[in-house]
Amino acid sequence: MSNCTLDVSTKSAYLNDILNLTAAKNPNEPEFLQAVKEVLTSLEPVVLKHENEYKALALLERVTEPERIISFRVPWIDDKGQARVNRGFRVQFNGALGPYKGGLRFHPTVNQSIMKFLAFEQIFKNALTGLPIGGGKGGSDFDPKGKSDNEIMRFCQSFMTELQKHIGQDVDVPAGDIGVGAREIGYLFGQYRRIKNNYEAGVLTGKGLDYGGSLARKEATGYGLIYFMREMLKANNMDLNGKTVIISGSGNVAIYACEKAQTYGAKVVAMSDSNGCVYDKDGIKLDIVKELKEEKRARIKEYLNYVPTAEYKENNGDIPAVYTIKADVILPCATQNDINLSAAKVLVENGAKAVGEGANMPCTNEAVEYFLKNNVLVAPGKAANAGGVATSALEMCQNSMRYFWSFDEVDKKLDGIMTNIFNNARKAAEEYGYGNNYVAGANIAGFRRIAKAMKSQGLI
Secondary structure, three states: OHHHHHOOOOOOHHHHHHHHHHHHHOOOOHHHHHHHHHHHHHOHHHHHHOHHHHHHOOHHHHHOOOOEEEEEEEEEEOOOOOEEEEEEEEEEEEOOOOOEEEEEEEOOOOOHHHHHHHHHHHHHHHHHOOOOOEEEEEEEOOOOOOOOHHHHHHHHHHHHHHHHHHOEOOOEEEEOEOOEOHHHHHHHHHHHHHHHOOOOHHHOOOOOHHHOOOOOHHHHHHHHHHHHHHHHHHHOOOOOOOOEEEEEOOOHHHHHHHHHHHHOOOEEEEEEOOOEEEEOOOOOOHHHHHHHHHHOOOOHHHHHHHOOOOEEEEOOOOOOHHHHOOOOEEEEOOOOOOEOHHHHHHHHHOOOOEEEOOOOOOEOHHHHHHHHHOOOEEEOHHHHOOHHHHHHHHHHHHHHHOOOOOHHHHHHHHHHHHHHHHHHHHHHHHHOOOOOOHHHHHHHHHHHHHHHHHHHOOOO
């Protein structure tokens, strides 16, 4: 793991010690170490300013160590009557600002490193929203693909039977993530209600509108990404109108980022899934993508059945095909480490002007560094995709009031939150000499809010 942290040398002896200590304590967790390195190295000027104070309070040691990691087995029965077992996780990383808040991911790649990286990122993302929510994340290595509704229901019920011991609307509030949509949230909430014999609507977010969900929650992460991009481009004398856009992914975030980008006059020419991408030079017809992905749960390749003039490019090698297409704005909305250094070089060569991270940590650290060195604007995931968790917090608020806001009311609040996140990241970047490096600015803005809360609450 030397390439994750041990090769870093900052001007702060305390910061160097923490980077090395974190690497030594978590030797087999590359995703987590990558996230820690990315955040902590950008905090160098802040740490130098407060080094003795932070060291006396062991602040960096505490912010990089989860408050609690819960791991459990999830036994369930498939449709053939065969007993199956998966592993479940919940990482409650930092509760200084409020109840732990973060999604549940059901995907075969889920392991402790990925859960910790996601929960660590969530701390800063949630802090940036300005709302009273701490950072957490959870999930399972269960794969919903190819499973029947009954199998997914039985799995969710078993998963929640254990998870319910550790969550609550004032303790820890999970939501959806990859593999966990409205169907899964419904099954999870139903089991929680059955066990607790209590209609605690605020315990989960991303719920259906019929039982405590919020309007605009489905659209929030994608819309929020575009609101952040709008502000970032505007601050650099650009806008989305007339820009060519490529989007990796074709799930919830990708779909609604595409929808909102199109309303600002952008031309989205490509979307993808794990197998490859479709390229439509005339602009992606989003109603077709919605039908394929939200209704039929089909592969993106089937877009060609509706638009024969489009092209399909299959993934081959270490650069996903979508990133070989020339575009002004790149929106990685799929999964972590989707853009490596090789892909970044191709994108820069093709004239990319801005990258907006709709997924969590979709660019490797090396890719981000390359973008910044080549004057490509980067909207970091912990800031740019915070719209989802921000609207989840608004859902919690509505649940507490037993009241519903209209779509336009929620969307207006979301727009305001995303605008504030960008402004705070911009101001922090400028204050500490980072210019238009909004990656560092977002890390600093989020960290300062958390650090203040942690100092106020004593050594816990």
